[in-house]
Amino acid sequence: MLKIYFLSYLISVVLCHKIHVMINEPKCNIKITKVAQSKINEVDFDNLSFGSVFADHMLVCNYKNGKWQEPEIMPYQPITLDPSAKIFHYGQSIFEGMKAYKDADKNIWLFRPLENFKRLNISAKRLAIPELPEAYFMDGLKTLLQLDKDWIPSKDGSSLYIRPFMFASGEGFHASPADAYKFIIACAPSGAYFSGKVKVLIEEKYSRSANGGVGFAKAGGNYAGQFYPTQLAVEKGYQQVIWTDDTTHEYIEEAGAMNIFIRINDTLITGPTSDRILDGITRKSIIDIAKDEGIDVEVRKIKVTEVVEAAKNGTLKEMFGAGTAAVISPISGFGFKDNDYDLPELDSTYAARLKKRITDIQTNKADDPFGWRMKVQ
Ligand code: PLP
Ligand code: COI
Numbered sequence: 001m002l003k004i005y006f007l008s009y010l011i012s013v014v015l016c017h018k019i020h021v022m023i024n025e026p027k028c029n030i031k032i033t034k035v036a037q038s039k040i041n042e043v044d045f046d047n048l049s050f051g052s053v054f055a056d057h058m059l060v061c062n063y064k065n066g067k068w069q070e071p072e073i074m075p076y077q078p079i080t081l082d083p084s085a086k087i088f089h090y091g092q093s094i095f096e097g098m099k100a101y102k103d104a105d106k107n108i109w110l111f112r113p114l115e116n117f118k119r120l121n122i123s124a125k126r127l128a129i130p131e132l133p134e135a136y137f138m139d140g141l142k143t144l145l146q147l148d149k150d151w152i153p154s155k156d157g158s159s160l161y162i163r164p165f166m167f168a169s170g171e172g173f174h175a176s177p178a179d180a181y182k183f184i185i186a187c188a189p190s191g192a193y194f195s196g197k198v199k200v201l202i203e204e205k206y207s208r209s210a211n212g213g214v215g216f217a218k219a220g221g222n223y224a225g226q227f228y229p230t231q232l233a234v235e236k237g238y239q240q241v242i243w244t245d246d247t248t249h250e251y252i253e254e255a256g257a258m259n260i261f262i263r264i265n266d267t268l269i270t271g272p273t274s275d276r277i278l279d280g281i282t283r284k285s286i287i288d289i290a291k292d293e294g295i296d297v298e299v300r301k302i303k304v305t306e307v308v309e310a311a312k313n314g315t316l317k318e319m320f321g322a323g324t325a326a327v328i329s330p331i332s333g334f335g336f337k338d339n340d341y342d343l344p345e346l347d348s349t350y351a352a353r354l355k356k357r358i359t360d361i362q363t364n365k366a367d368d369p370f371g372w373r374m375k376v377q
Contacts, residue, residue, distance in 0.1 A: 028070065028139040030059075032147065035075040045153050048191035050325065051161055055151035055187040059140045062169075063130055063181035071140040073147060076186065084171045086178040092168035093220035094123040097324040099159040100145050100187075100376065102152040103364040108145055108376040111362045113138065115281045120164060123217035128177040129166055136183070137164070144185055145376050153189050159362075161190040161325065167220075193325040194239070197332035200255060200319075201238040202304055203229060204337070207246035208254065208276075215276035223257070230256065238335055240321070244304060246276065252302050258321030258329060259283035263350055264310045265317065267296045282322040282358070288370060289357050295350060304336060311341040319343060320351040328355040 035056045043053050054076050061071040087093050096116045101109045117138065121131040141162070145152070152160040164185045170178025206229035209215020214222060226241065233241050240256040253271055254260055259280040262269045268290050273279045290297045310316035311334075319331040330351045333342040360366035361373060 028135040030071050030073055030140060030143050032073045032143070033075065034147070038150075040150055043151075043189065045155065045158070045189065048153060048158050048189055050190045050193045051163070051188045053188060055148040055160070055189065057144060057148050058187075059144045059183075059185040061132070061136050061140065061183040063183070064179075068130065068132055068136060068183070071136050071183075073140075073144055079182070079184075081169055082171045084173055086168035086170055086172065089173065090168070090175055091219070091221045091224075092127050092129055092178060092181075093165070094120065094127055094129065094167075095163060095165035095218050095220065096120050096123075097218075098162040098164070099324060099362070100152050100162060101159050101363045102149075102154040104154070106149075106154075107364060108149055108152060109362065109364055110141075110145075110374045110376060112281050112285070112372045113141065113374055116164070119218065119279065119281075120166070123219060124166060126214055126217045127219055129168070129181055132166070132183055141185055142376050144187070148187060151187060151189050158189065158191050161188045163188070190325075193327075194329050197330045198239040198321070199237070199332050200240045200242045200334045201233040201236065202242045202252070202334055202336040203233075203244055204249050205229075206241075207249075208241075208243040210246040211275060213276065216273070216278060218278060226256065236335070242334065250303055250305070252304060252307065253277055255321040255329075255331075258323035258326050261286065261318075261320050261322060261350075262302060262307060262316070263318035264306075265315050267298055268350060269298045269300065269302050271301055272299050280323055282324055282327070285358055285370075285372065286322050286328070286354055289354055289361075290350070292369070293353070293357070307334075308336055308341065311343075314344075316341075317344065317346060318349055318351055327359060 038056050056076060057073050058076045059071050059073050062069045096119065098113060098116045099111065103109065117134055124131050162185060166181055166183045168178035169182045170180035208222060208226055230241050242255050242260065243253045245251045245253055252260060254277055259270060270283060271277065287297055287299065307316060321329040328351050331343060333340055361368045364373065
């Protein structure tokens with residue numbers, strides 16, 4: 001008798017929890033307004049640059065009256081904002097970067113999209129922006145991709161770059177969080193982010209982020225703060241800056257808009273994430289793939305002097321950046337304290353091997369033992 005009571009109590013607890021979750025989960029009814037005339041015939045899909053032409057539609061979701069409203073899909077178009085919108089003054093703005101791929105059978109794939117959703121809300125929280133419901137992000141994105149599926153390139157090295165972003169549209173000069181926000185997803189059929197290897201400068205003066213700051217968030221302001229030091233590096237003949245820690249500038253942290261990997265002898269090293277470093281989805285995937293390939297991986301702090309020493313004694317084999325836009329971007333050499341150090345030209349590299357493995361998983365050309373790929377249907 002006691003057993004039956006206990007069992008029915010358990011069932012009612014589980015059911016109540018389920019009903020509670022269902023009631024609190026917003027439903028996603030997406031209003032769709034299609035373009036009168038597609039622009040797709042104007043696009044040269046064989047010569048795509050990165051992020052400069054945009055698919056026909058965008059998803060827009062507004063936050064007002066204390067709540068995210070249901071998403072809408074509409075033709076890609078300019079946005080009208082009041083000059084006092086808080087994005088312009090106080091920089092409440094975050095974004096994500098993702099890609100959609102099309103395989104030989106025209107199936108559409110996303111790579112770990114829930115990680116982007118989670119990180120969007122981590123960034124939102126840090127910037128005092130209201131968090132978005134998962135259904136609005138995932139259902140909205142899938143519906144948008146199905147509508148604009150012809151915009152997803154299938155050529156090797158190309159993909160549909162997806163840019164979800166959120167910003168304060170609420171008005172007023174008072175320096176406080178806005179009461180209205182917009183979440184938008186815009187898509188751009190894109191080719192490679194970098195063409196060829198990049199030469200980087202190890203930064204000794206400027207910082208990208210600081211302890212307790214917003215470096216771990218994908219906040220627009222993090223990138224604005226990078227542009228000036230990067231311009232100075234470009235003037236000196238480098239393409240990217242390698243950021244070091246803000247306190248001592250002794251430790252390697254990130255590479256521009258990528259996480260960084262360093263190969264000394266046969267060991268692949270990357271720094272641990274912290275509140276100064278973006279927890280890159282490519283970074284954590286590369287760590288898992290490398291381990292799966294039997295490569296010795298160390299996640300630990302790495303000093304600039306260790307890298308310089310390795311370059312001098314010939315044990316520094318490779319450096320590469322890793323990120324959604326750039327995938328894996330090999331580094332040809334680095335500058336530090338007015339000296340340049342070249343990396344060797346190897347016949348077979350970890351960068352090439354890991355890039356092939358991750359892109360094969362992303363584009364459904366290889367098994368996905370990690371369960372990262374998500375079919376859009
Ligand atoms: N670090 C920074 C500062 C970035 O902007 C990016 C790009 O998104 C990354 C790292 C790589 O992150 P992910 O692999 O999630 O794209
Ligand atoms: C990405 O890799 O998706 C990024 O967001 C980097 C961006 C600055 C191009």
